[in-house]
Amino acid sequence: MQEVIKVRQLTKSYGELTAVDNINLSAARGMVFGLLGANGAGKSTTIECILGTKKADQGVVRILGTDPLKDRKKLFEKVGVQFQESSYQEQITVAELCRVTASLYKKSADPFELLARFGIADKRKSLVKDLSGGQKQRLFIVLALIPNPEVVFLDELTTGLDAKARREVWKILSDLKEKGLTIFLTSHFMDEVEALCDCICILREGKIVFYGTVSEAVEKSPYEKFEDAYLWYTDEEEQNNENI
Numbered sequence: 001m002q003e004v005i006k007v008r009q010l011t012k013s014y015g016e017l018t019a020v021d022n023i024n025l026s027a028a029r030g031m032v033f034g035l036l037g038a039n040g041a042g043k044s045t046t047i048e049c050i051l052g053t054k055k056a057d058q059g060v061v062r063i064l065g066t067d068p069l070k071d072r073k074k075l076f077e078k079v080g081v082q083f084q085e086s087s088y089q090e091q092i093t094v095a096e097l098c099r100v101t102a103s104l105y106k107k108s109a110d111p112f113e114l115l116a117r118f119g120i121a122d123k124r125k126s127l128v129k130d131l132s133g134g135q136k137q138r139l140f141i142v143l144a145l146i147p148n149p150e151v152v153f154l155d156e157l158t159t160g161l162d163a164k165a166r167r168e169v170w171k172i173l174s175d176l177k178e179k180g181l182t183i184f185l186t187s188h189f190m191d192e193v194e195a196l197c198d199c200i201c202i203l204r205e206g207k208i209v210f211y212g213t214v215s216e217a218v219e220k221s222p223y224e225k226f227e228d229a230y231l232w233y234t235d236e237e238e239q240n241n242e243n244i
């Protein structure tokens with residue numbers, strides 16, 4: 001098993017608040033790993049510390065065996081990241097943004113083939129700011145895949161997508177996974193997590209409250225449906241389990 005993402009004893013605080021509290025996780029090649037938790041649980045902070053865009057207070061992170069803080073250049077070609085809208089300038093078209101992004105990489109995928117796969121090829125000439133929320137979201141996944149990455153980080157994967165588009169995105173990601181892509185995602189949709197994730201980690205107030213497969217999460221909870229189990233793990237009042 002090739003460990004593509006390795007996190008050991010990662011901790012990050014903002015002043016008094018410990019946003020990520022001593023977490024360990026591991027994702028193998030070709031795996032879809034889901035980082036879950038309620039708003040404010042620490043998902044984005046964890047991803048930023050893994051990517052090295054935020055400096056952790058403590059812990060070890062390796063992506064493809066490399067320290068992201070020390071060897072950013074080496075990882076740049078191999079890691080795709082879905083950024084949020086604010087990262088882009090206002091007056092740029094979809095085609096321009098795709099071309100500029102592709103020009104940054106030695107072996108980029110064909111951006112127009114990706115736009116077609118994600119059903120937004122007809123928007124090439126539109127300004128990014130004029131796209132609908134769901135079209136933007138699809139574009140941001142396309143941009144993350146342009147490097148032809150070995151591992152991709154997708155934060156709130158299909159937020160804003162309609163039901164059909166979500167299914168299409170799941171299918172494309174499943175195909176890429178079959179080809180060996182490692183996918184690290186966050187999502188608030190439990191049907192999506194069930195459809196895609198091989199392994200999940202549920203955070204509550206920065207701590208891991210469950211780590212394993214979706215079916216194990218259900219088995220170790222008092223519920224039969226994953227969404228009910230998930231809510232139980234994330235609810236401070238209700239649960240008092242010792243899964244970790």
Ligand SMILES: Nc1ncnc2c1ncn2[C@@H]1O[C@H](COP(=O)(O)OP(=O)(O)OP(=O)(O)O)[C@@H](O)[C@H]1O
Binds near residue numbers: 019037039042044
């Ligand atoms: N720059 C910051 N300064 C101070 N506190 C922060 C900062 N960034 C995040 N936090 C706090 O850290 C905690 C974890 O935030 P984080 O954004 O990692 O959560 P999240 O799980 O990604 O949430 P969401 O699902 O809402 O995106 C929250 O309580 C948040 O308010």
